[in-house]
Amino acid sequence: MTAMPMQAFRDQLTGLTDINQAAADAAIARDAVLTKPAGALGQLETLAVWLSGWQGQHPPRYAKPQVIIFAGNHGVCDQGVSAFPQEVTAQMVANFKSGGAAINQLALAFGASFTVEALDLDNPTADFTAGPAMTESETAAALSAGWNAVDETSDILVVGEMGIGNTTVAAALSAALFGGGGADWAGPGTGVSSDGVKRKAQVIDAGLKRHKDNLADPLEILRCLGGREIAAMAGAILAARQKHVPVLLDGFVASAAAAVLYKASGRALDHCVAAHVSAEPGHRRLLDALDKEPLLSLGMRLGEGSGAALALAIIKAAVVTHNGMASFADAGVSGEKPA
Template identity: 65%
Template sequence: MTAPNDLAGFRARLTDLPGPDDAAIAAARARDAQLTKPSGALGRLEELALWYAGWRGDARPRIARPQVAVFAGNHGVVARGVSAFPAAVTAQMVGNFEASGAAVNQLAACFGARVTVRALDLDRPTADFVEGPAMSEEELVAALVTGWEAVDPEADLFVAGEMGIGNTCSAAAIALALEGGEAADWTGRGTGVDAAGLARKTEAVAQGAARIAGEADPLEVLRQLGGREVAAMAGAILAARQHRIPVILDGFICSAAALVLHRAAPGALDHAVAGHLSAEGGHRRLLDALGKAPLLSLGLRLGEGSGAALAIGVLKGALACHSGMATFEEAGVSGG
């Protein structure tokens, strides 16, 4: 399935979203009722297994080809002193990902996930969104296409991660523009800015969202305030839906990318679960806006897809129980 080549094409895909396989869900539910456990005893693991079975069209599924795609981009707003690290760190960390030296590489390896890396024009940061649009329409489409094409159609689970100095500032501005409230509601310390840096960051978020006040089109909000890697994550999550690949969302930045899809088409994230609750300011509010309950809450705020990669283990555990447990009849246990 090829990527759309313009915004109209992406909008069209958002109005034509495939759904889960109801027959597979029914068969998985029937199997769950016969497993050697009291009904509901595995709590949310049972719900996860049914959810995953529906999207894969398999009543007894396993995860064999999980993919973690890390997208990297640079942001013009960094010149305002909104980050504790310089923009050069983005490219340096891309090299670390490619050398398998980052946290996400280690966590992905624990659960058999392949990590792919896409750097988006790191030598050409987006424009400062306080002063004007972060991206042109052509740049937005290019980033969405990069995300779309990064998804392996043979993957059976997808995680979108990111790296981009300044991208918590962009994500906070997107959240403020789409959800409202105050800039401070959405703005956290990111990479660890001090009090003065947090004040500058909060002001930039407020000014950026105010500049496009009243804009109701989520894709236009993404163009005005987003980063290339944020747009790429949105494109990837949408592509995964078209391939019926279940998605585990990562933290604050990934959730802001997902919010764009959620506001553009209610139900666009039915194929996604929230991997974890980040320690970054505003993430709980974002998950509430998405209607997603996190699988984990460990105080993580690294990004990279690290929290979602760790949550692969939870989903694998759910499917191991669902697909591997004996039924009452098979085990010769009374009560089935």
């Protein structure tokens, strides 16, 4: 695996690929003649157009969905922000690899390939209340791990995460990127008490104060407050953009990774759809900041890409209806009369 320097990621963010408008227009034209009233399939119609445009082809395809889980550990856990010990991260990675997690079942159900990337679990990031979470080289290595994990032949990508303490990290990133303090963004995560949420808020505020001079640059925010799995998700989402692979965003932590890219370039998430809004309180606020309306709202808060993997069913439905329905002419059905 080749590690890219940080400047290479900055260059990619200033040279983003664009939607293939010809493919999107072809999808719009086909949708207009299918045997249904205009707009009757709602978001399935707009998703088919979105897929065609970002896949760069018409008809859109659902043959090779990809799910990648990134795992990392966080030094800020030393501050008592999680209900679980850090060794659970490695234990869950083993569970992913043996096929026993929720995400394994969802990937299997919707025909997605599945991989898990464990990122230096024996070497947690530094406690961001005491100093930067990562060095520049560590940040670049994590971004590169995400970039290199994306298969450019995939039809659509789901990225997820595992990392004890990472809702604290996601909340800190969100506060640094969009304003507010720890109390505005901290939530229960894996199930900490109300006192635990207050503790998380205090820790976040301490991190924001420690790094107040580095909060103007989104990639520096990622380095100072982020984690390896979060940087890897950001790298994967950016790689998907450049490789013409549309992305389904998962929950709070994955959305925080995406938010780093968004703040670096307002166009960086045009190839992404929010799969769901989780039960973590900060997630809805973060999606609003990203101007993303979620497809699903099911009270999920598991992470590991589970909400986004579930939304693959909707993506598949958009593709099969768009590609498989007859046109009015083919079916011998009279079309809508002009208004």
